[in-house]
Amino acid sequence: MNRVEHSAFIGVIILDAGWHYTYINEYAAKILNRTPDELLGKVAWAEFPAAIRYACYDQLHKAFKNKVEVHFEEYIKSSNQWVRVSAYPFGGSLHIALHKPDFAEISSLLESEYYLKYTENFQDLITVTSVDGKFRYLSPAIQPLLGYEVDEMVGTRILTYCHSDDTEILRSILMDENHATAADQGMITCRFLHKKGWYVWFEKNYKWMLDEDGKRSQILGIWRDITERKLVEERFVQAQRLGQFGSFERYLNDEYCIWSEEMYRIHGLDPLDSMALSEAIKPIVSDDRDKVALAFETAIQVGISEVEYRIVRNDGEVRHLKSQIERVIRDNGRTAVRGLIHDITTYKQIETELKRSKANLEIAQEIAGLGHYDWDVIRNDLYWSDELFVLFHMRREYFGNTIEAFFNAVHPDDTVKVKEAIRDSLHGGLLDLVYRIIVNETEVRMIHTMAKTTYDEWGRPLRLFGTMQDITIQKQTEELLRKTEKLNVAGQLAAGIAHEIRNPLTALKGFAKLMCQANEESKLRYFQIMQEEFNRIELILGELLILAKPQVVAFKPHDTKAILSEVIELLNTEAIMSDVIIELDCEPDLPLVKCERNQLKQVFVNMIKNAIEAMPNGGGLDVSVKKAAGGVALYFADQGLGISEERLPRIGEPFYTTKEKGTGLGVMVSFAIIDEHQGHIEYQSKLGVGTTVLIQLPAFS
Incomplete structure (x- = not known):
């Protein structure tokens, strides 16, 4: 040292x-x-x-x-x-x-002015790397390609930037000092890390440079960005995988063909470099081989063909395939056939299931008296299912397939209502309507239709698709239930009404006797009193008859306060006998409600009677009417026994009641009536405190 x-x-x-x-x-x-x-x-x-x-x-x-x-x-x-x-x-x-190292930093070529001017505008990256994998030289293209400056990279290891999946191939080919596995030149593809964090695909052509002793000293590389090409390839492979498309190609007279990776997956096989023709034919179901061979012959003769066939995979699963085949002439002048294979097994299964579902749907629609329709709003083309022609007693060949042809079958009194409802559904999206039709020129049937509108991207209505069901028998049953409930209510009111009528009758009998001995002035006064008692008896009997006898259904605007007052007058005697005090409180200037007066009266009778019966020891019943959003809200609040939380959701079900001898039909009929009036009933209750019934009705407009 x-x-x-x-x-x-x-x-x-x-x-x-x-x-x-x-x-x-x-x-x-x-x-x-x-x-x-x-x-x-x-x-x-x-x-x-x-x-x-x-x-x-x-x-x-x-x-x-x-x-x-x-x-x-x-x-x-x-x-x-x-x-x-x-x-x-x-x-x-x-x-x-x-x-200083023994070698020159860069060869004279790399140092020349001509080379520097050339590499400044060269889009591909040029590198010189040492045998231990360090960059000795990088061209200026490194900056636009990977975002690094040249002096950031010189001296760093090439493996630092390589994707982990590509490290081994780069290590074995570009850093082999002993010539063990790598050739002196060749080409590889790998990914390099961009300075901003993503990876860029490169195709690298490399060549080893040797020293005076013939040993590898450094490696020259030219790197080309192939990221876009790789993305296209990956998208194509992904599209094949997602769409279950495979591709193949075969030169005529060759005993093998080239399959894409997806082809092997569809056939349940491991990928190979090529597929022997005999092995490619083997999975095809024997009954389908002739038509596959014919499809190939047709493609060779005509240029293009198409065929559907089945294969049996090694695991025994049968797959349905569809192939498009075409003839091509390659650059070498040889003729080849190529094509796409689409795995349509799922579609075949869905098609089979749809056929079965359609058959079941047709049977179900026939049993339920249900049919469907599809109206093309733009072309005014109306499609009816077979069940609707049976329902309307029409023949398809005589049906005009237009909305006007449908209107011709609607009851004249309901035509305007139906047209308005359809017009509203085109803007609101949904249709839910009950109306009448005339079949066989005289018979009237009740129809319930529900439909939904579809729109284009600009919000214009395109189609109205829906169902129709014959509910004539259902409506007749509901009407019978209402009549039964009316008679039931009338019977229950009989005792109270008898008592109410007995009082004026007793007064009439007494005044009749007095008139025999009275003077003219007294007779006139007695006569006026007797007339008032007669009017009271007539009112009570009239209210009882309204509940008992059938009424013509007519929806007209009415004052709910007036209807409530009449019902309270009718039931007040029964309430007094049960020690119940009824209080009526109405806000001023209440809007009118479009209703069937007698039906609404029946609902109010049911609500008040239920409240009276819920207070066996007497109490107070507060009846109030208030303005609500778009209509009126009526409250019936009693001080009775109340209803438990688990029973509340079942209120309104047929034959479900909290009374010992009740049927539950009264509340069910009330729900049905309010529903027909586009209203809503809601129960709120607490045991030992009482029950409040809220009825909301839309205002007449």
Whole structure:
């Protein structure tokens, strides 16, 4: 070391076990672009943190740890030069010698002015790499391709930037000092890390340069960015995989063909370089081989063909395939056939399932009296399913396939309502309507239709698709239930009404006797009193008849306050007999409600009677009417026994009741009536406190 230390052209550095500079001569400090005083006592890695990425970090640690000499080449970025480094462990310290390498930094070609001008505009990257994988030279193309500056990369290891999946191929081909596996020149593809974090695909053509002894000294590489090509290839492979498309190609008279990776996957096989023709034919179901052969012959003769066939994979699974085949002439003049294979097994299964589902749907629609329709709004083309022609007693060949043809079958009194509802559904999206139709010129049927509108990207209605169901029997049953409930209510009211009628009758009998002996003036007064009692009896009997006899359904605007007042008048006697006080509170200026007066009266009777029966020990019933958003809200709040939380959700179900002898039909009928009025009923209750029933009805407009 004494001889080395005194050389004017050799840099000398001594580091202690803590990597502190204990000695550094002027030449070494100059190489590091520092002075000895600036470095003495300092920690090497703290002064030059970037050196951790370079070869010196690993090599110097190796010398210290293993107590061995190391020799390597390193690029010193601060002075822009290559140096040969020798490190010797000695007495707990590390002695380091720096001197110029034997080789020129870059050949005369790379240093020439002509070459520099050429590489400045050359889009491909040119590199020179040492045998231990360090960059000795990079062309300016490194910056636009990978974002690094040239001086950032010179001296760093090539493997630092290589994708982990590509490291082995790069290591074995580009860093083989013993000629064991790599040729002197060739081409590889690999990915390199961009400065901003992503990877770029390169295709590299390389050539080893040999020294005077014929040994590999450095490697020249030309790197071409093929990222776009790789993306296209990956998208094509992904498209094949997602779309279950495979591709093949075969020269005529060849006994093998080339399959894409997806072809092997479809057939359940491991990929090969080529597929023997006999092996390619083997999976085809024997019954389909003739038509496959015919399709190939047709493609050879005509130029293109198509065929569907089945294969049996090694695992026994049958797959349905569809192939498009074409004839092509290659650059070498040879004729080939190529094509795409599409795995349509899933589509075949769906097609089979759809056929079965369609058959089941047709049976279900026939049983339920249900049919579907599809109206093309733009072309005014109306499609009806077979069930609708049966429902409307029409024949398909006589149907006009237009919306006007449908309107011709609608009951004249409902035509306007149906047209308005359809017009609203084209803007609102949904249709839910009950209306009447006329079949066989005289028979009236009730129809329930539900539909949904689809729109284009500008929000214009395109199609109205929906179902129709004959609900005539259902409506007749509901009407029968209402009549039954009316009679039931009338029977329950009989005792109270009898008592209510007995009082005026007793008064009438008494005044009749008095009139026999009264003077003219008294007779006139008695007559007026008797007339009032007659009017009261007539009112009570009229209300009872309204509940008992059938009524013509007619929706008209009515005042809910007036209807409530009449019902309370009718039930007040029964309430008094049950020690129940009914209080009515109405807000002023309430909007009118479009309703069927007698049906609404039936609902109110049910609500008040239920409230009275819920208070066996008497109490108060507060009935109030308030304005609500878009209509009125009616509240019936009693102080009765209340309903438990688990029973509340079942209120309104047929034959479900909280009464010992009740049927539950009264509440069910009330729900149905309010629903027909586009209203809503809601129950709120607490055991021991009471129940509040909210009825909301839309205002007449």
